[in-house]
Amino acid sequence: MVAAMNRPSTDQVWEWLGEIPDPEIPAISLTDLGIVRDVEWLGDTLTVTVTPTYSGCPATSLINMEIETALRSHGIDKLDLKRQLSPAWTTDWMSDEGRKKLETYGIAPPQPAGGPKACPRCGSDNLERLSQFGSTPCKAQWRCRDCLEPFDYFKCI
Amino acid sequence: MAKQDRTTLTEFLLRMGDNTLILGHRVSEWCGHAPVLEEDIALANTALDLIGQTQLWLGYAAEVQGEGKTADDLAFLRDAWDFRNVLLVELPNGDFGQTLMRQFLFDAWSSILMPRLATSSDTRVAEIAEKAAKEISYHVERSADTVVGLGDGTEESHTRMQAALDYLYPYVGEFFLSDAGDAAIAAAGIAPDPASLRAEYDDFLDRVMAKATLTLPEDRFTHHGGRNGEMHTEHLGHILTQMQWLQRAYPGNTW
Numbered sequence: 001m002v003a004a005m006n007r008p009s010t011d012q013v014w015e016w017l018g019e020i021p022d023p024e025i026p027a028i029s030l031t032d033l034g035i036v037r038d039v040e041w042l043g044d045t046l047t048v049t050v051t052p053t054y055s056g057c058p059a060t061s062l063i064n065m066e067i068e069t070a071l072r073s074h075g076i077d078k079l080d081l082k083r084q085l086s087p088a089w090t091t092d093w094m095s096d097e098g099r100k101k102l103e104t105y106g107i108a109p110p111q112p113a114g115g116p117k118a119c120p121r122c123g124s125d126n127l128e129r130l131s132q133f134g135s136t137p138c139k140a141q142w143r144c145r146d147c148l149e150p151f152d153y154f155k156c157i
Numbered sequence: 158m159a160k161q162d163r164t165t166l167t168e169f170l171l172r173m174g175d176n177t178l179i180l181g182h183r184v185s186e187w188c189g190h191a192p193v194l195e196e197d198i199a200l201a202n203t204a205l206d207l208i209g210q211t212q213l214w215l216g217y218a219a220e221v222q223g224e225g226k227t228a229d230d231l232a233f234l235r236d237a238w239d240f241r242n243v244l245l246v247e248l249p250n251g252d253f254g255q256t257l258m259r260q261f262l263f264d265a266w267s268s269i270l271m272p273r274l275a276t277s278s279d280t281r282v283a284e285i286a287e288k289a290a291k292e293i294s295y296h297v298e299r300s301a302d303t304v305v306g307l308g309d310g311t312e313e314s315h316t317r318m319q320a321a322l323d324y325l326y327p328y329v330g331e332f333f334l335s336d337a338g339d340a341a342i343a344a345a346g347i348a349p350d351p352a353s354l355r356a357e358y359d360d361f362l363d364r365v366m367a368k369a370t371l372t373l374p375e376d377r378f379t380h381h382g383g384r385n386g387e388m389h390t391e392h393l394g395h396i397l398t399q400m401q402w403l404q405r406a407y408p409g410n411t412w
Contacts, residue, residue: 052209052288054205054206054209054292055206055209055210055212055213055288055289055292056205056206056207056208056209056210056212057205057209058205085213085284085285085287085288086283086284086287086288087287088287088288088290088291130195131195131196131198131199132199132295132298132299133195133198133199133202133203133299134198134202135198137202137205137206141195141198155295157291157295
């Protein structure tokens, strides 16, 4: 049991969670993605509240496992993972840092306008949509008409 | 919760979850077979969202039922007569156009119902609906666009889409049939009376079919018997043999 005095602060836990890569898009972390909603100590148990991106996203169970593995490796052995559906996850919760990392990685970050602002490779705004859906539930397929490269766009929801 | 209320709520949740389960399974049959890669991925993603929603609806149904079952038990260990989905979702895929027409007819209903469920008096129902509504608004955008694209497309695609509409339309009326259970659910503020969604649905279909240059059948006759479990089509049993064979052959087996 972690004694109350030397149990890690919630800030410390957030920092650890910020080091866990998203299993599908390893360029960004779980906290960049905005799916960790709350971290709280209840007595000697650490409660981490996670919201799913898409209800059927197969990464959800893997994400829970990675959180558990990471926090256990930091000595937390009483852990309660809670799923929270409401308010439903929105791409507005993605951090600015996360948006930048996505773009560098080659995925156009979500835009309120509903489509990518620029090609993540050449920066052109001469773009076309190939499909509303992509390789994971959270992405759509677009193509740049200038450099002709297809790219993933992180859907805005 | 009183026993009667629990039974009524379970029935409502099974109707919601069985619709998404059976349609999700049907749509997943396209995986690896769609006409182009982008459509294959779109269909698989749609199926995935529907199965995700199923986990939420049937997970809650199992809890309310209170017999210690899980969403998986409900999906894999019930037989055809215990399913409560509307007949529309168990109909065969047909060609790509027929699949997308069926998807649109379902998405249109779902996109009207879900925002109303998001204000349900039952917190869990409201939370599930809030989550699902986002996914459904994305689905209906695509299915409506595709119905318009193919309906107002070539002579061949137009003919196929009209045939799909003529075949499927006599099944949509089942969405709006109300029974005593629906009345109790509506009275408790859990969900609107199914019949109350019809006007908005008709209006939506009129707009999309006009753009798609397709003609809605005038006859309002509807097949029914799925959502009350009286009589499913012969297709449901075939779906279940494929969907459930592993749990039937190797009971309790896990991934």
